[in-house]
Amino acid sequence: MNAKPSTALSPSEMQSFWMPFTANRQFKANPRLLVRAEGMHYWSADGREILDAVAGLWCVNAGHGRREIAEAVGAQLATMEFAPTFQMGHPSAFELANRLAAIAPPGLDRVFFTNSGSESVDTALKIAIAYQRARGQGSRFRVIGREKGYHGVGFGGISVGGILNNRKYFAASMLPGVDHLPHTLSIEHNAYSRGLPAWGAHLANDLERLIALHDASTIAAVIVEPLSGSAGVILPPVGYLKRLREICDKHDILLIFDEVITGFGRVGKPFGAQAFEVTPDLMTTAKGLTNGAVPMGAVFAARKIYDAFMQGPEHTIELFHGYTYSAHPAACAAALATLDIYAREGLLTRAATLAPQMESAVHSLKGLPNVIDVRNCGLIGAVEMEPRAGRPGTRGYDVFLKCFERGVLVRQTGDIIALSPPLIVEPADLARIAEVLGEAIRGTA
Ligand SMILES: Cc1ncc(COP(=O)(O)O)c(C=O)c1O
Numbered sequence: 001m002n003a004k005p006s007t008a009l010s011p012s013e014m015q016s017f018w019m020p021f022t023a024n025r026q027f028k029a030n031p032r033l034l035v036r037a038e039g040m041h042y043w044s045a046d047g048r049e050i051l052d053a054v055a056g057l058w059c060v061n062a063g064h065g066r067r068e069i070a071e072a073v074g075a076q077l078a079t080m081e082f083a084p085t086f087q088m089g090h091p092s093a094f095e096l097a098n099r100l101a102a103i104a105p106p107g108l109d110r111v112f113f114t115n116s117g118s119e120s121v122d123t124a125l126k127i128a129i130a131y132q133r134a135r136g137q138g139s140r141f142r143v144i145g146r147e148k149g150y151h152g153v154g155f156g157g158i159s160v161g162g163i164l165n166n167r168k169y170f171a172a173s174m175l176p177g178v179d180h181l182p183h184t185l186s187i188e189h190n191a192y193s194r195g196l197p198a199w200g201a202h203l204a205n206d207l208e209r210l211i212a213l214h215d216a217s218t219i220a221a222v223i224v225e226p227l228s229g230s231a232g233v234i235l236p237p238v239g240y241l242k243r244l245r246e247i248c249d250k251h252d253i254l255l256i257f258d259e260v261i262t263g264f265g266r267v268g269k270p271f272g273a274q275a276f277e278v279t280p281d282l283m284t285t286a287k288g289l290t291n292g293a294v295p296m297g298a299v300f301a302a303r304k305i306y307d308a309f310m311q312g313p314e315h316t317i318e319l320f321h322g323y324t325y326s327a328h329p330a331a332c333a334a335a336l337a338t339l340d341i342y343a344r345e346g347l348l349t350r351a352a353t354l355a356p357q358m359e360s361a362v363h364s365l366k367g368l369p370n371v372i373d374v375r376n377c378g379l380i381g382a383v384e385m386e387p388r389a390g391r392p393g394t395r396g397y398d399v400f401l402k403c404f405e406r407g408v409l410v411r412q413t414g415d416i417i418a419l420s421p422p423l424i425v426e427p428a429d430l431a432r433i434a435e436v437l438g439e440a441i442r443g444t445a
Pocket of ligand 1: 115116117118119121150151152153225229230258259260261286287
C-alpha cells in the first residue's frame with residue numbers, strides 16, 4: 001500500500017524541535033520523516049515503504065496500526081480523558097495492575113505506574129531505598145549498577161547507568177554512593193556466540209568485591225538489565241544472573257531487573273526474568289506495555305516490598321512518590337487492548353518460536369567486511385563492526401543510513417547495529433532484514 005507522498009519540511013519548519021538523542025544539524029540537513037505505519041512497515045514522507053526492524057524504538061511489539069488499541073484509547077478519551085490517581089482512582093488502573101500481575105514472574109504482583117522507562121527506573125530506585133528505611137535498614141543507601149548499563153536519562157538512571165556520553169556532563173550531579181559491576185561484553189571470549197554466551201558467569205562475583213569494599217549494610221540494591229539493549233545488545237553469560245541473585249540473597253540486597261527492553265515478549269517469555277529463570281525483587285518496564293501507542297511505564301514490586309510500606313496509621317500516605325499521569329486512563333486503555341492482542345496472538349512467547357530464524361538470519365552476516373561479532377537472543381540481534389580509526393560510530397551510522405535508503409529501519413549504537421523487530425515478524429521479513437543489512441555492510445568501507 002502506498003502512502004500519499006507529503007511535502008518535505010523546510011529548514012525553518014524544523015528549527016524549533018530540539019530532537020532527542022539526535023545529531024540535530026545533520027538530521028535537519030537531510031531529514032528522515034516517517035508519516036504512516038501499518039503491520040511491519042513505516043512509510044516515509046517521500047512515499048517509500050520501510051520495513052521496521054526495531055519495533056519503532058523497541059516498543060511496537062504487536063506491530064503498527066492496531067485498530068483495537070486506537071479504538072480503546074479513543075473510547076476512553078471520549079468517556080473520561082483524565083482522572084487523578086492521587087487519593088482517587090479509576091477502574092481500569094486497578095484492572096490493568098491485576099492483568100499485569102497475572103503475567104509477571106511469581107510474587108511480583110504489586111504494580112506502580114509511570115510514564116516512561118526513565119521514570120520506572122527512578123521509581124524503582126526510590127522504592128528500593130525507601131524500603132530499606134521502612135524495614136529499619138536506613139544505612140543501606142547505595143545502589144550498584146553496571147558498566148555499559150542504560151537505565152534512561154533521569155539523574156538516578158544515569159548514575160546507575162554506565163554509558164559515558166550520558167554521564168560525563170553530569171558527573172557532579174550523580175546519586176551519591178553508586179558503584180558499578182563490570183559489563184559482560186567480551187568479544188575476545190564470546191564472539192559469534194549463538195544465544196547466551198558461555199564465558200563470563202564469574203563476572204557476577206565482582207559484586208562480592210564491591211560488598212567487601214562498601215559493606216552490605218550500606219547497599220540497598222543492585223540494578224541490571226537482564227540483557228542490555230541500548231548499549232548494543234550485551235547478553236548475560238550463562239549462569240551470570242543466577243549468581244547475581246545468589247549474592248544479593250546472601251547479603252540481603254534487593255535485585256532490580258530493568259526490563260524496559262526485555263519486557264513484553266522480546267526474549268520469548270513475557271519477561272526476561274522468566275526467560276532467564278531468575279526472579280528479581282523489583283522489575284522496571286515501559287516499552288511494549290502499550291505497544292508504543294501512549295507513553296506508560298510500570299514498576300513491578302515483590303509483595304514483601306509493598307507490605308513493608310503498609311505499616312503505621314492507615315491515614316498516612318505510605319510512599320511520597322507518583323506522577324500526575326501515573327495510570328492515565330488513555331494509557332490504561334491502550335495497555336489493556338495491547339495485553340488482549342498479546343494474549344490472543346500468542347505474541348509474548350512468539351520470540352521463542354522465531355529465535356532460531358533470527359539467529360540464522362543475523363549469523364549469516366559473519367564474515368562480511370569489518371564485522372567483528374554477531375549476537376542474538378529471542379527476537380533481538382546485533383552486528384558489531386570494527387570502528388574506523390579515530391572516527392568511532394561513523395561506520396555504524398553509514399550502515400544505518402544505507403539500510404534506511406534501501407527500505408529497512410535498524411537501530412545504530414556506535415558501530416553496532418541492533419535488530420528488534422515487532423513480534424509479528426515473519427521469517428521472510430527476517431531474511432529480508434539480513435539481506436539488506438548485509439548489502440549495507442558490504443557497501444560501507
Ligand atoms: C533498559 C532501559 N531502561 C530504561 C530506558 C529508558 O526508557 P525511556 O526512554 O522510556 O525513558 C530504556 C530505553 O531504551 C532502556 O532500554
